[in-house]
Amino acid sequence: MNMQSVVSVEKVVRRFGSGTTEVVAVKDISLEVVPGEVVLIMGPSGSGKTTLLSMLGGLLRPSEGRIQIGEDDLTLMDESQLPNIRLQHIGFIFQDFNLLSALTTLDNVALVAQLTGISRKESRKKAKVLLEQLGLGQRLDFLPHKLSGGEKQRVAIARALVNKPDMILADEPTANLDSHHGRETMRLLREVAKQEKRSVVIVSHDERIKEIADRVLWLEDGEFKDMVEMAVDPVCGMSIDILHAPATADFEGTKYYFCANGCRHEFLAAPNSFLQVDHE
Amino acid sequence: MTYLALRNLFQNTFRLILSISGVASSIALIVLLRGFLSGIYVQVTAYLDNTPVDWVVSQEGIRNLLGGTSFLPPSTEDLAQGISGVEDIIPIVAQYAILDIHDEKVVGYMVGYDPDIGGGPWSLLAGRELDDDDEIILDWVMAEDHGLKIGDNIEILDEEFEIVGLSADTSSWMANFFFIKKEAAEQLLLAPEATSFLLMTAKPGYDKASIEARLRRRLQDVEILPSQVVKQNDLDLLVNIFAVPLKMMVSIAFAVGTAILGMIIYTATVSRASEYGVLKAVGGKNTQLYSLVVQQALLISVVGLGLGILLAWIAGQAVMEVYPKFLVVLRSNDLLPTIVTGIGMGLGAALLPALYLSRLDPAEVFRR
Ligand SMILES: Nc1ncnc2c1ncn2[C@@H]1O[C@H](COP(=O)(O)OP(=O)(O)O)[C@@H](O)[C@H]1O
Ligand SMILES: [Mg+2]
Numbered sequence: 001m002n003m004q005s006v007v008s009v010e011k012v013v014r015r016f017g018s019g020t021t022e023v024v025a026v027k028d029i030s031l032e033v034v035p036g037e038v039v040l041i042m043g044p045s046g047s048g049k050t051t052l053l054s055m056l057g058g059l060l061r062p063s064e065g066r067i068q069i070g071e072d073d074l075t076l077m078d079e080s081q082l083p084n085i086r087l088q089h090i091g092f093i094f095q096d097f098n099l100l101s102a103l104t105t106l107d108n109v110a111l112v113a114q115l116t117g118i119s120r121k122e123s124r125k126k127a128k129v130l131l132e133q134l135g136l137g138q139r140l141d142f143l144p145h146k147l148s149g150g151e152k153q154r155v156a157i158a159r160a161l162v163n164k165p166d167m168i169l170a171d172e173p174t175a176n177l178d179s180h181h182g183r184e185t186m187r188l189l190r191e192v193a194k195q196e197k198r199s200v201v202i203v204s205h206d207e208r209i210k211e212i213a214d215r216v217l218w219l220e221d222g223e224f225k226d227m228v229e230m231a232v233d234p235v236c237g238m239s240i241d242i243l244h245a246p247a248t249a250d251f252e253g254t255k256y257y258f259c260a261n262g263c264r265h266e267f268l269a270a271p272n273s274f275l276q277v278d279h280e
Numbered sequence: 281m282t283y284l285a286l287r288n289l290f291q292n293t294f295r296l297i298l299s300i301s302g303v304a305s306s307i308a309l310i311v312l313l314r315g316f317l318s319g320i321y322v323q324v325t326a327y328l329d330n331t332p333v334d335w336v337v338s339q340e341g342i343r344n345l346l347g348g349t350s351f352l353p354p355s356t357e358d359l360a361q362g363i364s365g366v367e368d369i370i371p372i373v374a375q376y377a378i379l380d381i382h383d384e385k386v387v388g389y390m391v392g393y394d395p396d397i398g399g400g401p402w403s404l405l406a407g408r409e410l411d412d413d414d415e416i417i418l419d420w421v422m423a424e425d426h427g428l429k430i431g432d433n434i435e436i437l438d439e440e441f442e443i444v445g446l447s448a449d450t451s452s453w454m455a456n457f458f459f460i461k462k463e464a465a466e467q468l469l470l471a472p473e474a475t476s477f478l479l480m481t482a483k484p485g486y487d488k489a490s491i492e493a494r495l496r497r498r499l500q501d502v503e504i505l506p507s508q509v510v511k512q513n514d515l516d517l518l519v520n521i522f523a524v525p526l527k528m529m530v531s532i533a534f535a536v537g538t539a540i541l542g543m544i545i546y547t548a549t550v551s552r553a554s555e556y557g558v559l560k561a562v563g564g565k566n567t568q569l570y571s572l573v574v575q576q577a578l579l580i581s582v583v584g585l586g587l588g589i590l591l592a593w594i595a596g597q598a599v600m601e602v603y604p605k606f607l608v609v610l611r612s613n614d615l616l617p618t619i620v621t622g623i624g625m626g627l628g629a630a631l632l633p634a635l636y637l638s639r640l641d642p643a644e645v646f647r648r
Binding site for chain 2: 050083084085087092102107111112
């Protein structure tokens with residue numbers, strides 16, 4: 001393992017089921033992430049992104065290969081040691097935010113700090129500092145259902161950061177946010193992570209967060225493939241491989257790619273209504 | 281983490297109220313059943329508890345007060361006189377007898393005693409002590425049940441008696457007490473000079489074991505039993521009929537209460553599965569999650585416990601108001617076992633949810 005890597009994945013394979021129903025979700029993957037690096041893993045649905053991320057987070061064991069976080073080899077660890085690794089070294093961000101519905105913003109973050117054994121008072125203090133830094137100082141006593149999606153995801157980011165993890169893992173963090181908030185939230189994540197040299201691995205098929213990544217990897221059928229150039233269908237938001245786009249159109253000198261002719265027709269009927277969304 | 285347990289509970293107030301009511305009603309039922317049983321205990325030993333007596337002397341082979349009939353050999357009372365260390369000797373004629381009240385036959389426990397010596401009612405609700413052979417003191421519940429009051433006449437074995445007093449704490453589920461003079465009782469039983477029991481007390485400062493030894497030497501062919509033993513024999517004879525089904529009902533109430541609480545906590549846990557999954561994923565340990573459900577269960581069971589005891593007390597008062605024959609005794613001695621029962625309910629109810637949490641796969645948080 002590279003001495004300065006936060007995480008090192010060596011020839012990892014993950015199978016589900018056995019015999020004729022066996023699925024190889026991740027095939028022989030290797031990956032190194034260095035401190036402060038933001039890695040985006042993209043790929044179509046079912047390509048193994050979540051499976052890979054779960055293994056990085058110590059939530060799922062590889063069928064073969066090694067995963068090291070810092071000095072610790074996850075694959076050699078006992079089941080009972082993994083919670084502590086997750087608590088101390090990894091921050092998680094989920095697609096559905098997954099805040100605890102009965103707790104306020106402040107307590108949602110403080111609770112995770114408290115899991116490490118520090119007092120409630122101290123954990124609330126830590127949480128407050130972090131939430132204020134993330135612009136949620138006015139929302140400390142709000143319950144999750146009173147927060148907007150972007151705010152919820154910022155609370156989730158605070159929760160992921162509160163124990164000062166080496167690495168933050170995010171699975172489709174923008175899927176439930178509109179494009180503006182999705183990008184803003186990811187920019188914020190990048191900023192706070194970079195400040196303290198925390199690595200970030202984001203799994204997504206959202207093209208629009210490519211810009212915040214230091215490195216983009218393309219996962220397909222459980223393997224890293226060469227990055228294909230992708231574009232977003234302005235109508236439905238799907239990622240389109242531009243070499244194999246089913247439909248294209250030119251509008252005011254720009255080329256647009258579509259998942260199907262239906263989207264293309266819709267676009268051509270009123271192009272500006274689809275383009276404004278991204279022009280805030 | 282207690283605040284999370286609390287917030288989780290208060291987030292669904294309907295479920296919270298439902299679970300507290302479940303615990304409260306089964307605790308109330310348990311306390312009430314136990315109180316009823318304690319009441320029977322108190323009633324069965326009431327006479328010996330309230331009459332000064334260290335030993336009961338009875339006919340050979342008769343080891344109960346309330347069990348059967350006892351007739352002592354005529355010489356017993358004289359022989360018992362003058363034994364060193366014996367303070368009082370109270371002779372009584374006592375057995376079940378049938379009263380004719382308004383053409384209705386009613387069974388009562390008759391105590392014939394000498395008002396100058398003792399062995400009569402210990403608490404008069406109304407009226408006065410006996411003066412004459414044709415006077416009777418009746419348990420007040422029996423009097424009320426049959427619409428009798430002081431000054432009324434009733435018949436016992438064709439003899440007329442006038443009610444001059446009403447005694448308290450002398451009723452029980454099997455028969456209520458009534459008191460007449462000892463000579464009157466002898467006449468009724470056509471057994472002049474007869475005595476059923478001698479109730480003896482020790483002088484203060486004397487060694488009871490040696491008094492008992494002297495008694496045994498002096499009095500042959502009779503039973504000499506410490507009053508504790510007689511009370512226990514009466515309890516064994518009369519209470520076990522109730523104790524077994526009552527204890528069974530207590531166990532059922534406990535099981536039902538635990539099951540209700542368990543089911544509610546289980547559904548609450550399952551409905552929060554994704555939240556507990558998140559806690560696990562971010563590094564919460566199983567023990568931390570167990571403590572969450574255990575705390576929730578205990579909080580409910582402790583509140584339900586307090587409420588249930590209160591409810592039982594109110595219900596007990598109401599029952600005694602309406603049916604004075606039933607004595608519901610809530611003893612402070614029963615408090616600890618009741619608290620243990622309530623906490624046991626909470627812990628029992630947390631078992632299944634804890635098992636569920638231990639099996640919850642944290643990797644599921646990434647899948648929906
Ligand atoms: N627990 C599981 N059991 C069986 N198959 C699974 C399981 N998890 C994932 N898979 C399979 O592995 C493949 C990759 O899934 P996943 O990692 O969720 O992909 P992605 O996140 O890229 O959409 C899919 O074919 C999926 O059906
Ligand atoms: Mg996925």
